[in-house]
Every structure is written in C-alpha cells, then in structure tokens.
Amino acid sequence: MNAYKIIEIKKSVFENNDREADRIRETLKNNKTFLLNLMSSPGSGKTTTLKATIAQLKDDFNIGVMEADIDGDVDARKIAQTGVKSIQLHTGGMCHLDAGMTEQGLTELGAHELDLVVLENVGNLVCPAEFDTGASKNAMILSVPEGDDKPLKYPLMFTVCDAVLINKIDTKSVFDFDDDAVVQRIKKLNPKAEIFFISAKTGEGVNIWCEWLKNQIIEWNK
Amino acid sequence: MNAYKIIEIKKSVFENNDREADRIRETLKNNKTFLLNLMSSPGSGKTTTLKATIAQLKDDFNIGVMEADIDGDVDARKIAQTGVKSIQLHTGGMCHLDAGMTEQGLTELGAHELDLVVLENVGNLVCPAEFDTGASKNAMILSVPEGDDKPLKYPLMFTVCDAVLINKIDTKSVFDFDDDAVVQRIKKLNPKAEIFFISAKTGEGVNIWCEWLKNQIIEWNK
Numbered sequence: 220m221n222a223y224k225i226i227e228i229k230k231s232v233f234e235n236n237d238r239e240a241d242r243i244r245e246t247l248k249n250n251k252t253f254l255l256n257l258m259s260s261p262g263s264g265k266t267t268t269l270k271a272t273i274a275q276l277k278d279d280f281n282i283g284v285m286e287a288d289i290d291g292d293v294d295a296r297k298i299a300q301t302g303v304k305s306i307q308l309h310t311g312g313m314c315h316l317d318a319g320m321t322e323q324g325l326t327e328l329g330a331h332e333l334d335l336v337v338l339e340n341v342g343n344l345v346c347p348a349e350f351d352t353g354a355s356k357n358a359m360i361l362s363v364p365e366g367d368d369k370p371l372k373y374p375l376m377f378t379v380c381d382a383v384l385i386n387k388i389d390t391k392s393v394f395d396f397d398d399d400a401v402v403q404r405i406k407k408l409n410p411k412a413e414i415f416f417i418s419a420k421t422g423e424g425v426n427i428w429c430e431w432l433k434n435q436i437i438e439w440n441k
Numbered sequence: 442m443n444a445y446k447i448i449e450i451k452k453s454v455f456e457n458n459d460r461e462a463d464r465i466r467e468t469l470k471n472n473k474t475f476l477l478n479l480m481s482s483p484g485s486g487k488t489t490t491l492k493a494t495i496a497q498l499k500d501d502f503n504i505g506v507m508e509a510d511i512d513g514d515v516d517a518r519k520i521a522q523t524g525v526k527s528i529q530l531h532t533g534g535m536c537h538l539d540a541g542m543t544e545q546g547l548t549e550l551g552a553h554e555l556d557l558v559v560l561e562n563v564g565n566l567v568c569p570a571e572f573d574t575g576a577s578k579n580a581m582i583l584s585v586p587e588g589d590d591k592p593l594k595y596p597l598m599f600t601v602c603d604a605v606l607i608n609k610i611d612t613k614s615v616f617d618f619d620d621d622a623v624v625q626r627i628k629k630l631n632p633k634a635e636i637f638f639i640s641a642k643t644g645e646g647v648n649i650w651c652e653w654l655k656n657q658i659i660e661w662n663k
Binding site for chain 2: 260261262263288289290291293294312314341342343344345346349362364365366368369371372373374375387389390392393394
C-alpha cells in the first residue's frame with residue numbers, strides 16, 4: 220500500500236468562489252488549522268522547499284500536505300518520505316485549485332486534526348493567482364533561473380502573495396539575476412510582501428522563512 | 442514611437458476552437474506563412490531562444506513575432522532589437538491563446554506578408570496545451586533547472602508538441618538533470634517528438650534546431 224492516497228478531485232459546484240473560500244477559512248480558524256497555499260512555476264522547487272520546511276517545523280506542528288498536479292505522484296512520494304501525512308490531488312487537467320476543490324482535499328486529508336496544512340498548487344504563475352483557495356496565507360516561489368523580470372509579466376501572482384521566496388540562490392553564478400531589481404518590482408506590486416532569499420537545496424535562508432511561517436501559525440491560533 | 446505595437450486581444454467568440462484553428466491553418470498554408478507556436482514555463486528561455494533562432498534564419502526568411510503576455514512589454518522590446526517585425530499581445534489575464542485570439546494577432550502583424558511567424562505563448566505548461574492556435578507546428582522549451590520530471594507532471598504539453606527543446610544545458614553543472622530519463626519520458630508520451638539539447642545563451646545546439654525548423658518551413662511551402 221502507498222503511504223499516500225491519490226484523489227481525483229472534481230470541478231467545483233459553487234457559484235461564488237470567494238464566499239466559499241471565506242467559509243473554508245472560518246472553519247480552519249475554528250479548528251486551529253493553518254492552511255498555506257504554495258504556488259510557483261513548474262520546476263521552481265516547491266517540493267524541495269516544502270521538504271526543507273517540514274524538516275524544521277515538524278517537531279512543533281502536526282503537518283499535512285496536499286500535492287496538486289495534473290497527473291503523476293512524483294511529489295506525494297517525495298513528501299511521504301518526510302513522514303508527514305500527504306495526499307496527491309489530481310485536478311483532471313484543471314490548471315488551478317479553487318475553494319471547493321481545496322475543500323475536497325482538506326476533507327480527505329483530515330485537516331481538522333492538523334496544525335499546518337500545505338497545499339502545493341499546480342505549477343502555474345497565472346491561473347492559481349485568480350482563485351482564493353481559502354488559505355490562511357498565500358506564498359509563492361520564484362527561482363533564480365526564471366529571471367528577475369517575472370513580476371513584470373505575472374503581476375497578479377506577486378500581488379496576491381503574502382510571502383515570496385526567491386529560491387535556488389546557490390545557482391546565481393550561472394545566471395544574471397538582480398536581487399535589488401526583483402525586490403523593487405515585487406514591492407511596487409505588493410508593498411507588504413515578505414521576501415526571503417533561500418536555497419532549498421543547501422538550506423541557506425530556510426530558517427528565516429520558517430521562523431516567519433511559525434509566527435504566522437501562532438498568530439492564526441490566537 | 443515604439444518599434445512594436447501593444448495589442449489588447451479579446452476573448453474569442455468562436456464556439457468551436459478546433460474548427461477555427463483548422464481554418465487559420467488553411468489560410469496560412471495558402472499564404473505560404475509558417476506559424477510556430479512556442480510554449481514553455483515562465484522563465485525557461487523562450488525569448489532568448491527566439492533571438493538565437495532569428496539570428497540564424499533572418500537571412501532566409503521574412504520573420505514576424507507575436508509576444509503574448511498577461512502584462513508588460515519586456516519581450517517585445519527584446520525582439521524588436523533583432524530587427525524583425527514584432528507585436529506584443531496582452532491577453533487580459535487569460536492564461537493561453539486560442540485560435541481566435543491568435544488570428545487577431547496575425548491580422549495585426551500582417552502575417553500574410555511573412556514566411557515565418559512565431560507565437561511566443563503565455564508562460565504556462567498547462568492551459569496553452571489545450572488550445573489549438575492554428576499553428577503549423579508546436580514546439581516547447583523545457584529548461585534544465587525545471588527538472589527532468591516535468592513530462593510526468595505536465596503530460597499533455599509534451600504530447601501536443603512536434604519539437605521539444607531542452608534549454609540551458611550550459612547550467613548542468615549546478616543541477617541534477619538526467620538526459621536519458623527525460624528523453625525516455627518524452628518519447629513514451631510522444632514517440633514522434635523531435636528533441637534538441639540547446640543553450641540559447643552560448644548558442645550550443647541551436648543550429649541543429651534551426652536546421653529542423655528550416656526544413657519544416659520548406660516542407661510547409663511545397
């Protein structure tokens with residue numbers, strides 16, 4: 220038997236996604252469950268970042284992960300190795316998760332028993348930004364190889380995120396990436412965004428991001 | 442005045458995208474205009490690859506480029522510097538181009554006077570794969586930093602493309618990327634896919650890709 224379930228989620232039936240998302244958020248708050256919606260392009264290092272984050276937080280919190288993908292179970296397999304509860308959500312070709320789809324995952328995962336649930340959204344900088352999933356906070360990863368111009372081209376994603384992780388800083392020697400320019404571009408869209416420079420691979424900067432996330436969870440439970 | 446126009450394209454009114462795409466393809470064929478639909482994740486190097494391709498083909502063909510983005514004109518500005526005709530298409534938040542949207546761009550560009558038109562689609566491995574744009578051929582770029590597991594997670598994109606360019610091979614020293622594994626995964630989805638290993642930055646392998654593209658254009662005009 221696999222260490223994780225694969226769930227084929229269905230298209231939502233709810234007409235008003237924002238209202239549904241608010242309802243989910245309220246239930247999560249009442250249950251003292253923090254939901255992090257983690258978004259990015261394909262291949263920016265969501266799963267590796269998540270593994271590094273779990274390693275730092277799993278002694279403090281009961282953690283669960285929902286891996287959303289068009290197909291496959293590559294990520295759920297990796298997360299299952301960390302020992303936390305994980306499920307793989309198949310979106311049936313859908314390019315994002317909305318509130319209703321997220322709720323199907325939360326139910327399958329048994330979210331009410333968990334302190335921290337991470338939704339690893341479908342790799343996509345466009346569509347996931349348009350749908351409130353009901354998350355407590357939104358975070359995104361931009362990796363150095365993708366370039367510092369991405370806030371100019373995908374502004375909504377940078378606008379809706381509470382935290383932006385700049386990942387793969389260990390590869391800077393082979394890419395032209397301007398730290399100051401990317402910070403300026405993000406802050407122009409979203410002055411309140413918290414920005415973290417990390418390498419999920421080497422671990423550099425991950426503790427600062429985890430400290431921030433930990434404080435958000437504590438705040439959520441007050 | 443800018444060297445390129447910015448066009449706000451409108452949502453299509455056509456009910457049957459496939460029929461519309463076939464109609465566009467027929468018109469292109471009659472006009473001896475080859476349309477390449479170039480797709481990829483954000484930041485995989487579409488524009489750099491396109492610049493390297495234009496440099497090799499612009500003496501042989503009359504080339505035009507349509508840069509599709511949610512926002513901004515970063516790419517159109519870069520392409521305008523190559524001296525070929527280019528326009529920036531703004532999709533109004535849409536995550537892909539369909540046939541009708543492509544046709545609006547072709548009309549604005551004056552495609553009937555061109556031999557080769559490249560549509561640089563919105564950076565996204567999911568939605569653009571679902572819509573036939575009317576292109577003569579589809580190509581995609583997967584960059585080394587994104588990882589060799591992408592065909593497992595975004596199978597449709599790899600299935601609909603005639604050519605797959607593995608870009609940024611100059612950065613292999615800092616990433617784990619298995620050439621054999623990626624080729625096997627692509628071929629399993631799409632046995633006919635042509636696979637090219639390139640570095641748009643250093644120019645390595647670009648001539649082999651351009652040779653293939655040139656032959657496709659010649660074949661199209663027979």
